[in-house]
Amino acid sequence: MNNEVHTNRLESEIAGWNSKEDRLKKLFKSSSSLENSLLKEKLRFYESILLKYKNTNQLDERTALQIIRNERNTLIKKIYPDRFRQYFYKLLSKFVVERINAQKESREELKSNQLLADNLERAGFKDAYNKVDRYMRLGQDKFTVPISYYLNEHDQMNHSLHFIKNEQGHYDFKGFNSNLHHQNANNENRQYYFNVDEVKAFNSEQAYELLSGRAVLTAGTWKQLDFNQKGVDSNYQLKEFHESYGFNIEKSVSELFLKTSDQSEINSLIDSLKEGRREAVTLTKEGKECKVYIEANPQNKCLNIYNENLRKVTIESLFRVKRDVPLKLQSSLKSQDNKVKSKCRKI
Structure with a gap:
């Protein structure tokens, strides 16, 4: 399925250019400079495609890029028949492309890192970004960052934040696993993995509340972990109580x-x-x-x-009246107490 999506992505761009080329040919069919102009425009299109998808790991896309690379070389020879001009174009193109690529990569990296920082903050792990950044600099395809802290003298939360490198070479926050260790007679442990979709609904504080057995309201629905049932992924099942269920807090x-x-x-x-x-x-x-x-x-x-x-x-x-003393006796004692207080006031 993934290969299909990526192949269609590249095919869609090429189909878009072919459609544009056909329209221009019909519109300017009597123009003597049309062919040369189209060739130069097509060359620029090929250069942009090669730059845009140069880091792809998809086999179908890499094959398509090799064909485009050969087509680009054919176009260069056709537009610039002189070998010196071909060499000059390639040299200049390489310099310009590398410069554009460096600027683009820098912008994309800043944007990606900011998005990652925002996602971490929303999930309640704002202070973990510097630690995550150190892991990113190692360049691994995927990594896990451990976070641990005490909430009180009995409850300890242990989180594992999961990251994976995407096709552009940047890192995505894929979710986190939370473990609540309660230091009681049974040393109880509960854990739950919050996937990338659940990260949008729950943060680290709410993870603690859920693992403590309480319910959290998110997007108009109350959700609570069912500690008696687990799914195929060994995660506890989430019970949901929608507004129509009738709970009015x-x-x-x-x-x-x-x-x-x-x-x-x-x-x-x-x-x-x-x-x-x-x-x-x-x-x-x-x-x-x-x-x-x-x-x-x-x-x-x-x-x-x-x-x-x-x-x-x-x-x-x-607020129940205590039954240790019969009600009549309580009334009698209260009456006697009032009489004593009355005498005290007279004295």
């Missing part, structure tokens, strides 16, 4: 008894939850405050709530 947050009523703070909280983060909030009800952690749970269309010990709880359990 704004509504879920509004149903919490948040202490804050500042809408900008609430909006920031919602945005953070959409990124897959677990956020600390304070809930208040009937004068009682509770500090908890919350995270999005699109599959169950709700928010997961954890206490300060990161144990899953419910709103009801947080």
Whole structure:
């Protein structure tokens, strides 16, 4: 399939020139200078094709370029019958072509490196560019750059950034593999490979959230790793919950008894939850405050709530009246307490 695409690419350019040549012949068929002008224009076209595709690795294109190279030499002899002029043209052409080629290569390299830097920044690896640049200077066809750091005393993230040299001799960022090592009793490890398409949707921070089991909202769809299923590539399957699934995070947050009523703070909280983060909030009800952690749970269309010990709880359990003492006794004790306070005030 790739060979077909590349062959069609070169064939398309040649077909375009042939069509242009036919139109010019019909348009200027009575011109005496037409043939010589067309030959010179055709020579320039051949030179540009040879320059443009000189680094191709495709066999069909290399064969086509050899034919064009022979045709170019035939044209030079036809346009410049004198051998000295042929030699002068080739010498001048080589000098000009090399200069143009050097300038073009420099521009393309700068453009390619900037694109690579932008892709790395978007993926959350902005600080890795200098390290990547050192690898690029080695000129290998492909290479992998390791990135490792701790997020807290228990969680360590290890990334492997993958790069491959393209046909133009520049490097493309092909994706990254992320491994989350959680230092608990089981020393749990989870990993996932984000391919070139997924790199556009997820960054390194979101990779951590996904590997931690949380859901991330991207392009209007909630996505979450399924740790019970793997595909043929040994990657965890991605569960998707589209807008039509019915999870409304704004509504879920509004149903919490948040202490804050500042809408900008609430909006920031919602945005953070959409990124897959677990956020600390304070809930208040009937004068009682509770500090908890919350995270999005699109599959169950709700928010997961954890206490300060990161144990899953419910709103009801947080604000439930304790049953250790019977309600009537609680009321009696409260009445007695009020009487004591009343006497104290009189004294």
